Amino acid sequence: IEALKAAGAKRAVLLPVSAPFHSTLMQPAADRLAEVLAPIEIKDITVPIVANVTAQEVTSGEEIKKLLVKQAAMPVLWETSVRNMVAGGVDIFVEVGPGKVLTGFTKKIAKGMMALNVEDAASLEKTLAELNK
Incomplete structure (x- = not known):
């Protein structure tokens, strides 16, 4: 550094x-x-x-x-990947796996888009509830 x-x-x-x-x-x-x-x-x-x-x-x-x-x-090229997906019409992102790092990055890149994560049964239920609103 x-x-x-x-x-x-x-x-x-x-x-x-x-x-x-x-x-x-x-x-x-x-x-x-x-x-x-x-x-x-x-x-x-x-x-x-x-x-x-x-x-x-x-x-x-x-x-x-x-x-x-x-x-x-x-x-x-995470930022470019997210920006290209938004440009292509994606407005909901779901990170699957342990942690929420990519969800956090996505929220900063694609402001206003829905970004969710699934890492266990509780977060799966929460994500499904959000998607079914």
């Missing part, structure tokens, strides 16, 4: 993360993920997903597999 500030960075903060996700330090894990995914067929899909490494919609199963591997060791 001090070296970055000395080099002219306006702000640098230590992020409390458990691993160097989405960085080149994860390349060994990405390589292993590629090995595990190699024999698995991922079918083409009709409802597109937005790949975080490109911020673009994808429907090709083979492309999804490649991008999953890339995502492990490359920076993600």
